[in-house]
Amino acid sequence: MELAVSYEDSQVLLKDKNVLQDSVVDKYRTAGQISQTALKYVTGLINDIYHYKTIETPLTISEICLLADSFIITRLEQYYKNKVNERGIAIPTSIDVDQLASGWSPEIDDVKNLKNWNKEITSEEDPLNSSVTGLLKVGDVVKITLGVHIDGYTSEVSHTMVIYPTSTNETGAIVPAGPLLDVKADAIAANHIAMETVVALLACALTPEKLPASLGTAVTGQLIRHIVNTVARSYNCAVVPGSRVRRIRRFLAGQNEGIVAEREYKGVVWTESHQEAELLANSDVKDLAVATNSSRSVPSAIPVDDFTVNSGEVYMIDLKMVPVGHSTKKGLVTLDVVDSAQGKSHRKNELVARSGIFVRDFAQSHALKLKTSRKLLTNIDRNGVYPFKLSHLSENFPIVQDKDYNEQIAALDKDLKSFRLGMSEILNNYLCVESPIEVAKWVPWEHILKGSNQNGALSYDATATLTLPGHEVPLPKLGIASLKLKSLMKSCPETIDLPVVRECTTVVLCDSDVSSGDKPELLRLTGGSKTSQPSWIQSKLELNSEDSTVQGIFQLATLVKDKRFGLVIRETQPMKQVVNQGSKENNGMEL
Amino acid sequence: MPSKNSINRPKLTTNVRSKQQKLARKRDQRERAGHFNQARSADGSRSGEARSVALDLYFGKEDTTARRDQSHRGGLTNKTLSKKRSQKIERNLKYAQKRKLLTDVQAQLENNDEDSMSVDSGNKNITRKQEIQQAKTIKNNMSLIREALWSALDDTSSQGLTLATGQGTTLGGAYFP
Numbered sequence: 001m002e003l004a005v006s007y008e009d010s011q012v013l014l015k016d017k018n019v020l021q022d023s024v025v026d027k028y029r030t031a032g033q034i035s036q037t038a039l040k041y042v043t044g045l046i047n048d049i050y051h052y053k054t055i056e057t058p059l060t061i062s063e064i065c066l067l068a069d070s071f072i073i074t075r076l077e078q079y080y081k082n083k084v085n086e087r088g089i090a091i092p093t094s095i096d097v098d099q100l101a102s103g104w105s106p107e108i109d110d111v112k113n114l115k116n117w118n119k120e121i122t123s124e125e126d127p128l129n130s131s132v133t134g135l136l137k138v139g140d141v142v143k144i145t146l147g148v149h150i151d152g153y154t155s156e157v158s159h160t161m162v163i164y165p166t167s168t169n170e171t172g173a174i175v176p177a178g179p180l181l182d183v184k185a186d187a188i189a190a191n192h193i194a195m196e197t198v199v200a201l202l203a204c205a206l207t208p209e210k211l212p213a214s215l216g217t218a219v220t221g222q223l224i225r226h227i228v229n230t231v232a233r234s235y236n237c238a239v240v241p242g243s244r245v246r247r248i249r250r251f252l253a254g255q256n257e258g259i260v261a262e263r264e265y266k267g268v269v270w271t272e273s274h275q276e277a278e279l280l281a282n283s284d285v286k287d288l289a290v291a292t293n294s295s296r297s298v299p300s301a302i303p304v305d306d307f308t309v310n311s312g313e314v315y316m317i318d319l320k321m322v323p324v325g326h327s328t329k330k331g332l333v334t335l336d337v338v339d340s341a342q343g344k345s346h347r348k349n350e351l352v353a354r355s356g357i358f359v360r361d362f363a364q365s366h367a368l369k370l371k372t373s374r375k376l377l378t379n380i381d382r383n384g385v386y387p388f389k390l391s392h393l394s395e396n397f398p399i400v401q402d403k404d405y406n407e408q409i410a411a412l413d414k415d416l417k418s419f420r421l422g423m424s425e426i427l428n429n430y431l432c433v434e435s436p437i438e439v440a441k442w443v444p445w446e447h448i449l450k451g452s453n454q455n456g457a458l459s460y461d462a463t464a465t466l467t468l469p470g471h472e473v474p475l476p477k478l479g480i481a482s483l484k485l486k487s488l489m490k491s492c493p494e495t496i497d498l499p500v501v502r503e504c505t506t507v508v509l510c511d512s513d514v515s516s517g518d519k520p521e522l523l524r525l526t527g528g529s530k531t532s533q534p535s536w537i538q539s540k541l542e543l544n545s546e547d548s549t550v551q552g553i554f555q556l557a558t559l560v561k562d563k564r565f566g567l568v569i570r571e572t573q574p575m576k577q578v579v580n581q582g583s584k585e586n587n588g589m590e591l
Numbered sequence: 592m593p594s595k596n597s598i599n600r601p602k603l604t605t606n607v608r609s610k611q612q613k614l615a616r617k618r619d620q621r622e623r624a625g626h627f628n629q630a631r632s633a634d635g636s637r638s639g640e641a642r643s644v645a646l647d648l649y650f651g652k653e654d655t656t657a658r659r660d661q662s663h664r665g666g667l668t669n670k671t672l673s674k675k676r677s678q679k680i681e682r683n684l685k686y687a688q689k690r691k692l693l694t695d696v697q698a699q700l701e702n703n704d705e706d707s708m709s710v711d712s713g714n715k716n717i718t719r720k721q722e723i724q725q726a727k728t729i730k731n732n733m734s735l736i737r738e739a740l741w742s743a744l745d746d747t748s749s750q751g752l753t754l755a756t757g758q759g760t761t762l763g764g765a766y767f768p
Contacts, residue, residue, distance in 0.1 A: 004626070047767045052767075164767075175765045175767075188762065189760045189762055193760075276740075280736070280739055283739040283740065365611075367607040445744055449737055449740055477736050478736060535762070535763050535768065537762050538759060538760075540759045542758070543760075
């Protein structure tokens with residue numbers, strides 16, 4: 001269904017409100033500042049618990065998520081109060097460990113359930129153990145994702161941390177015992193380099209004459225994809241489906257991808273079909289490999305690489321990578337959705353969980369029967385178009401410092417009980433959609449090619465996760481639909497989980513009229529050297545400096561360092577007096 | 592259903608229902624008036640052509656005339672094709688084919704009067720053959736792609752793409768960022 005919005009209104013909403021003015025940039029910057037501070041807060045908490053060990057009873061993942069969201073809300077209170085209609089959490093804080101790719105943000109009442117549902121996962125070595133117990137362990141790759149919006153101007157951030165064994169150095173400070181060495185290190189290196197390169201590349205879009213000659217003359221979608229793929233390949237990694245480098249606009253920050261088809265989608269997305277196309281391009285049958293749906297006359301909701309990055313736009317760079325060096329075989333990297341609905345008894349070593357994050361689907365309407373659910377829906381609708389967690393709707397949210405922590409948690413837990421009841425009716429009538437918890441899987445191509453596929457792409461998966469328009473069929477050349485792919489994934493004994501590394505940042509391409517200096521500059525809202533420093537890793541692999549693309553990447557890196565003639569990149573800093581490296585009593589919060 | 596004045600009338604249900612019905616009526620009106628349609632100048636516009644939902648569904652064409660359906664591609668729809676209707680379409684297609692054959696034959700008869708008998712059976716064979724041929728080419732295409740993928744797998748499994756000769760990459764340092 002399409003909502004009837006008049007042409008003039010849609011022009012105002014989509015065009016005028018997205019023109020970068022000082023007021024708009026300031027909203028973006030404030031949102032970025034708060035997300036940076038919140039990220040610093042979460043990393044500080046995790047460091048305190050697992051590295052400095054200043055907090056005795058460790059907080060579980062669900063508690064950290066809740067505290068981070070409370071922190072964001074409390075911080076937001078100070079900015080743009082009564083000046084804008086909407087401001088809040090753009091994406092609830094989620095903390096994904098190892099093979100979880102996105103969406104792990106359990107509520108506090110889920111802790112007991114998770115242990116009950118996953119009785120098979122008890123051993124300490126099982127990588128899923130950390131997610132089930134909510135407590136991290138040494139060697140875990142932890143992805144923190146959060147976001148803030150002010151008046152729809154959104155900044156999102158993801159950062160990857162590693163939990164180290166600790167030792168004390170000669171000055172008495174607690175330091176990591178050594179760098180991370182295994183395949184996870186490759187993925188972290190690749191992701192970091194790819195992220196920094198793409199940021200520099202987007203900065204080049206402001207001054208195209210500075211773009212290294214080996215990379216072409218303009219910053220296009222193809223170039224971004226080529227560079228990210230090159231970096232991933234040289235570190236023996238694969239880009240996980242669902243990664244994207246996309247333009248964001250007011251209230252259109254990718255939070256409703258798959259639910260709402262966004263007109264004029266501009267961005268590079270990575271899906272299974274791109275892995276298929278890349279493999280086909282390697283084969284000698286060249287005429288089959290030309291399957292680009294490039295050249296389009298009208299802007300559509302189908303993402304294609306055929307675009308040029310312009311100044312005055314805002315981009316979100318969300319890259320996820322997995323190491324694929326465990327085997328010499330080639331395989332497809334895909335995502336499996338965790339659910340709590342089916343096959344609890346026979347699935348061994350597979351995670352059973354329910355999603356904690358929901359998105360309202362405003363196209364649906366239904367008269368709900370229960371009073372609880374009607375009340376809840378009113379509450380949800382007040383929340384706006386961004387994803388939410390049930391605890392956000394409670395009156396006992398946010399958790400504040402000057403009240404007793406355990407009492408607040410108990411009150412929240414009580415509220416959640418009635419919310420769960422209401423939410424089930426809302427979900428059953430499709431008024432809200434669960435945002436999926438995804439696990440990265442690797443399936444050997446052999447298995448996919450050997451399997452018969454009688455129905456072709458016609459088999460339809462009603463429970464399929466949110467897909468972008470034009471990418472409903474994961475492997476279009478082979479004609480394998482998502483349902484078939486799922487069954488292939490389940491039936492193959494060689495399928496394994498892969499640890500995912502994720503970095504996400506939001507950048508504003510400021511023209512000279514809104515930049516702080518007189519030159520056009522790239523304003524990096526989130527991430528960067530202050531909050532998203534890479535963890536200590538040592539990878540055996542490196543970039544091949546004889547490759548022309550890699551030379552271009554190196555040139556970009558030198559351009560970023562050059563203050564006078566190079567690219568101007570400014571980073572939003574987290575606020576001062578951020579993290580009180582505190583103890584459990586005040587939960588390390590300075591609210 | 593209790594009357595409007597009765598003591599236990601469900602106020603909300605009736606009100607909501609009537610409101611929804613009102614809205615639905617308005618929406619239908621707007622749709623019938625063509626407010627949701629694409630502009631006639633648009634690429635996907637099928638303005639002026641005969642329009643049938645059933646035929647669109649049968650041939651797997653998406654309905655491009657109504658713009659509102661674009662947003663729900665791949666999602667839920669209320670447009671269905673009954674078995675009876677699809678059988679009718681199939682039957683009509685058969686008739687159409689026969690009619691076409693007939694006109695072909697007549698045209699050929701007008702062109703050359705001899706060997707009128709062989710044309711009929713010959714044409715029938717061709718259509719059947721064509722069908723088989725089509726099915727074969729589809730299959731061939733798929734197997735070609737499969738072969739290409741197999742060859743790509745064989746090619747690259749031996750070849751090392753990565754470089755592990757140098758001193759590698761180190762990021763970060765001995766501190767907790």
